[in-house]
Amino acid sequence: MTREPGKPATILVVDDDELILSALRGLFLLETDHEVVTHSDPVAALSEAQGRPVEIVISDFLMPHMNGVEFLTQLKKIQPEATRILLTGFADKENAIRAINEVGLYQYIEKPWKNEDLLLAVRNALAEHSLRRQLRDKVGELDSLIRDHRDLSDRHRSLEQELQMAAKVQRNLLPDELPASYGFRCMGFYHPSTAVGGDYYDCARRPDADIVLVSDISGHGVQAALTSMLLKAIFQEQAAQADNAESLLKEMNRRLHQFLPPSMFACAAIAWISADSSLHLTNAGLPFPYLLRKGNEKPDELPLSGMPLGLFPDALPNGYDSRSLNMETGDLLLLTTDGLGEIRGSDNRFFQEGGLAAALTEIKGSSGEKVIQHIMKQAAAFAVGDSYLDDVTIVAITRE
Numbered sequence: 379m380t381r382e383p384g385k386p387a388t389i390l391v392v393d394d395d396e397l398i399l400s401a402l403r404g405l406f407l408l409e410t411d412h413e414v415v416t417h418s419d420p421v422a423a424l425s426e427a428q429g430r431p432v433e434i435v436i437s438d439f440l441m442p443h444m445n446g447v448e449f450l451t452q453l454k455k456i457q458p459e460a461t462r463i464l465l466t467g468f469a470d471k472e473n474a475i476r477a478i479n480e481v482g483l484y485q486y487i488e489k490p491w492k493n494e495d496l497l498l499a500v501r502n503a504l505a506e507h508s509l510r511r512q513l514r515d516k517v518g519e520l521d522s523l524i525r526d527h528r529d530l531s532d533r534h535r536s537l538e539q540e541l542q543m544a545a546k547v548q549r550n551l552l553p554d555e556l557p558a559s560y561g562f563r564c565m566g567f568y569h570p571s572t573a574v575g576g577d578y579y580d581c582a583r584r585p586d587a588d589i590v591l592v593s594d595i596s597g598h599g600v601q602a603a604l605t606s607m608l609l610k611a612i613f614q615e616q617a618a619q620a621d622n623a624e625s626l627l628k629e630m631n632r633r634l635h636q637f638l639p640p641s642m643f644a645c646a647a648i649a650w651i652s653a654d655s656s657l658h659l660t661n662a663g664l665p666f667p668y669l670l671r672k673g674n675e676k677p678d679e680l681p682l683s684g685m686p687l688g689l690f691p692d693a694l695p696n697g698y699d700s701r702s703l704n705m706e707t708g709d710l711l712l713l714t715t716d717g718l719g720e721i722r723g724s725d726n727r728f729f730q731e732g733g734l735a736a737a738l739t740e741i742k743g744s745s746g747e748k749v750i751q752h753i754m755k756q757a758a759a760f761a762v763g764d765s766y767l768d769d770v771t772i773v774a775i776t777r778e
Contacts (some may be wrong), residue, residue: 381540388413388431392423392449393438393465402436405493410500416577420449427453427671434500439466441756450481459510460665461503506561531598551610556581556773557588561655562705564590565746567772569717569756573614575604575769577715582617586653589617592664592773593646594715601642608637609644623648623660627687629661634688643686647713649775657711657775660700662687665716665730670742670749672708677738702764705777708743713775717768718753723760733760746774 381551389412391402399416406414415432417423419445427435434454439446450462464486478486484506485499529546549568556564556579566579576595581588591613595602612633613626620626633643645663652658659667663686669678684698703711719730741749750772757770 384632386413387433387507388415388425389434389436389500390423390432390437390460391416392418392420392446394418394441395438398438398465402496405496406500408495409497412500412504415727420444424449424452424456427456427460432457434461434503436463436465439464444758445632447480450483451690454481458508459514461507463499463503465488465491498606551607552579554582556590557583557651558778559588560651560653561778562651562657563746563776563778564588565750565774565776567750567770569754569770571717571769572599575599576606577717577769577771578606578609579771579773580613582614584618588651589620589623590649590651590713590773590775591617591646592642592713592715592771594664594717594769594771595644596642598769605642605644606640609634623650623658624698624700627660627662627684630692630695631685631693635691638688645686645715647682649711649773651775657703657705658700659703659711660684660698662698665714665719667714668712668735668738669703669705670710670712670738672706672743674742675739677712677735677742679735693729707777709777710742710746710749711775712738712749713773715769715771717770718757718772720768721757721761721770724762729757729760733757746776749774 389406391399391414393399393402393416396418399418403414403416406412415426420437420441435450437446437449441449444452446464447464450464453460460483462481464483465497466486467489473628484503487496487499504540526548548743550757552566552568556566558564564581568577568579570577576597578591578593578595580591582591593606593609595605595609609630611631616629616633620629627646630646642712643663647659647661647664650658650660659680659682661667661682662684666682667680669680680701682699682701703712719728719734721729723729724734733756734753734758737753738749740756741752744752
C-alpha cells in the first residue's frame, strides 16, 4: 500500500490508555505536520490499516485482546513497509527484544518517554522509510530495465536469426557457379558488409549468349538486399528477350524506376558473351573495369562510365558506355563494385588508389579464382580496422 506523492505521512498510535493517546496525539500535531491516527483497540487499528497507508506504527505492549508483539505481527502482514515502534515498560524489555526478532521492530522506547527522543525516533524512522521507498522504486526501475533489456535481447536474437535466414536466401539468389562456355570462364565473389547487402551478380544463359551482370544497389542492409531481389527478377526476365546489353539496361532502368523509392538506384555492368566468342562490355555506373593482358606488365583501366539505373524513367541517349573487347587466351577482365576500391588504408588512401592495380600486376596470368583470392588477401592487408564499410563483389572473366 503506497501513499500518493505530496501527502503527509500517517502515524498510527495504538494504546489502551486514553491519556497516553491524547499526549502522543498532541505532541505530534504540535511538533510535526504528520497525520495522526489513534486507537485504543488493536483490533480496530488493524481494521483501519486495511484501508489506508501508514508510515509509522507506535504500539503499546500490554493491551487487551492482543499484546503489542501480536498486534505488530498482524500489522506487518497488512503493511509490511510500515516502520514499527514499541512502547514498553522497564519490565517488558525481554518482550521488546522478542519483538525485534519476530516483527522486525525498528525501535523500542521505554515508558515514560522523553518527547525529544520520541520525535527523533519518528524523524529517523520516516527518513529510513523514505529511503526504503526510494530504494524499492529504484529496484523496480532496475527490474523494469532488466525486463526491457531481456525483451530487447530476445528481439535482437530473433532479428539476428531472421537476418541469418535472409542472408541465406540472398546467397541462394547468386548463381551456384558462373558459366564456362564460348571460350570464357567466369568466377564470382561476394562479401556483404552486414548480414545482407545490396551487391549482386548473376548470369542469364541463352542459346546465343551468356549475359553476366554485376550490380551495386545504393545503401546497405535489408532495403538494399530486397532491391537486389527485385533486380534479379527484372534482369532474368529482360535478359531473355533483349537484343543487346544497351537495350537490356534501358529496360532494367525503366522497370527499376517504377518500383524504387526516390533517391535509390542501382549501378551495374553487363558482359555480353556471344556464341561466336566475342565479348561486349557495357557500364552503368560501376567503377572502371580492369583488363589484364597476359602479355602486358600492367593492367589497363577501361574508362567506361554510364548513368546508374532507376534514377530517371528513361535512359539518356548514349547513357551507357560500351566497348567490344578482343581478348586473347590468358587475358582477364575484372568487374568490381565500389566497395573494393573504397577500402581505406593506413595512409588514408583508398585501395583503388593505393593497392588494387599493384595487386593485379602481381597476379597477372593467373586464373580468375586465384586473382580474386589474391586481391582480397591484399585488400585485407591494406585495410585499417573495420574498413569494410561497403559490400564487395568481384567477377573475373578469363579468356581460355
